[in-house]
Amino acid sequence: MNFDQILSAIGGFGKYQKMLYIWICLPQILLAFHMMVSIFTGATPPHQCRESPSSAVGNQSFVPGTVNMNFSLLDSSCFSTKALLQGNRTERVPCGHGWVYSKETFQSTTVTEWDLVCSRAGLNSLGSSIYMFGLLVGSVLFGAMADRYGRRFVLLLSIALQTVFGVAVAFAPNFPVYVILRFVVGATISGVIINAFVLGTEWTCTKKRMLAGIITDYAFGLGYMLLAGVAYLIRDWRKLQLAISAPGFLLIFYIWVVPQSARWLLANDRREEAIALLRKAALVNGRVLPPTVQVEKCDILGGGRKSHSVMDLVRTPQMRKRAIILFYIWFVNVLVYYGLSLGVSRLGTDLYLTQFVFGLVEIPARTLVLLVLPCSRRFSQSGFLAFGGLACLLMLAIPADHPNILAALAMAGKFGITASFAVIYVYTAEIFPTVLRQTGIGVSCMFARMGGVLAPAINMLHNHSPATPLVIFGTSPLLGAILALALPETADRPLPDTVEDAENWEIRPLPTKEDPEMCEDTSHAASSTEKQELRHLASQT
Structure with missing residues (x-):
């Protein structure tokens, strides 16, 4: 067994x-x-x-009426505006006495x-x-x-x-x-x-x-x-x-x-x-x-027992191909997830309400994954990546004076990437064998965090070329969707335990109706008949 x-x-x-x-x-x-x-x-x-050391008590304090808190002034946050006596010119002087902060x-x-x-x-x-x-x-x-x-x-x-x-x-x-x-x-x-x-x-x-x-x-x-x-x-x-x-x-x-x-x-x-x-x-x-x-x-x-290392993830041909594809998909998921999250952070003016809505949108994405994942891991992974990438690319066709449509497409992209993120955790654990599962997920997370570090830098490109971040966030998931089709299907398949199991995935037999690999209703105690059947099965194996 x-x-x-x-x-x-x-x-x-x-x-x-x-x-x-x-x-x-x-x-x-x-x-x-x-x-x-x-x-x-x-x-x-x-x-x-703060215009003078006595304007407020402590760097974080703000006494109403002491300082004119006109936050609409462009230079008021970093420079003190000082009027010169000669003419109508002003000069910007760096803050010399610290800052006064709003406590609203x-x-x-x-x-x-x-x-x-x-x-x-x-x-x-x-x-x-x-x-x-x-x-x-x-x-x-x-x-x-x-x-x-x-x-x-x-x-x-x-x-x-x-x-x-x-x-x-x-x-x-x-x-x-x-x-x-x-x-x-x-x-x-x-x-x-x-x-x-x-x-x-x-x-x-x-x-x-x-x-x-x-x-x-x-x-x-x-x-x-x-x-x-x-x-x-x-x-x-x-x-x-x-x-x-x-x-x-x-x-x-x-x-x-x-x-x-x-x-x-x-x-x-x-x-x-x-x-x-x-x-x-x-x-x-x-x-x-x-x-x-x-x-x-x-x-x-x-x-x-056999010793294994990170190199075993890429030592054999099938493991190497799957590991590289999985690493890329992890990278893309986090890159686009954080990239879109930063891009749609201005949807609401209330920070607390925006935070709540961003958490709420995760629920329908996970629910959809629960419905489609039993059918296929491979096509679910590919489909959600493609959906997220296409939503980003469609934003390129929307004029800047239609912010509501842009926001809707950005949320659609985040929905697809969130669902893809849920799939990749399950998919990765099922592809890597037991002896390398934790190491494989650990290295995958390393590539994912690289995407998280790069996401803010890519968003900064918006100042020079507004289309560049969307092109990156759109094309990278589409490439991942294509690569995901080269991964094996793991739905209703036993987990591989050794590297040899993973290499021979395609020739491993599928579980049949007679195999005790499918979940059974365990809400009741085993009957004597069930126990006899289990003993008979064990003796045969």
Whole structure:
């Protein structure tokens, strides 16, 4: 019996797996908080030069009537307008006494506390880039660690580090320390994302496998929307950072409830531990573990432990082709997702309402994926990429004096890319074999973060050529849609466990109706007849 057959025999999507999904989804809400909180904590409110040291108390203060806060003046934010006595000329003098900030929307942000405006405004963008670099480093570091030390250990480590350093950010004494702490938080976010997703995938049977990605995406979208409400109630950046980080301490009980991946244990020749976990899962699901697995401890993964590295992703021809295509699709998804998000950020004047709507649009995109993904992974991936790319290219044909149509097309493009993003998580986990799954997803996330870093730079090209960003955001997904058609179809197929399984994908037999690889209803306990059938099947294999 291979692992998928054993997993279905003990209940491929029973109570045990459903409880696991609950534990996987809770951290996703906190991840959304950390990913999007800089929209509020790093916001730049309206500001103007303080004309004298006594104009206001503290750099972040604004006393009504003390300074004329005319935010419509172009130079008032970075230069003090000083009238000369001779003639009607004026000269621009850099702010010498700091700035006065409006407190209409925010009580304080990192910008107002450390004066990250005017000549120092680039530091704010640099902090965001370093945070994204942390996501990149974390995807590679924690991905490789999980393949070596196990999904559970690295998941728990990432949650713990994220909580500790997230709270520490709220007490950062200066901007350099703030940036360093945020870098660490970004790295741990990647560790939580990829390990929670893979752990859910490896415990789920073939038929319900896609839920490991889509359900967690719903939880992320929920956190996306909840952040708008939390930020609306807490307008001080330090208190907001503390409010989104401290709940992580409540997850300490994960030490006792989150299981290791039995598939990973078997792939690393730790059979006794794997069988103990499978027996526990069978008990919770009201099933029985086949006797052959309990007594003979058969070679489920077809070989003993073997060391693997990142190079194994491109060492063999089929793996190399698929890995390169997947890396490109990950890159394009994040590039266009963040590129369009930055481009449509001016849809609403209320920042909190805009944040909520951006989270809300994720829900229908994920729902559509749930409906079409069981039919085909390959065509779903290709179709959503093509839809997003075509929407961007259509924007080139719309005049600038039709902003509503442009906004609608931009949202359509974001819808397609969001759906494509949901597919690629599931697709990648199903294509890479167990022995390289975590490493493969980690490297894929590294390419994705490269897209996130480049997206703002590409948007800056709009100042020189408004059409250039749209051409890039339109053509790159279309190329990805074509390349996706060269990937194998993984719907209703067993997960490959070894590199040899992945290389021989096309000649591996499809599961038949008689094979116990499809999910069964595990809401009731196994009857004596079912137990006899399972024992008979085990004895034959």
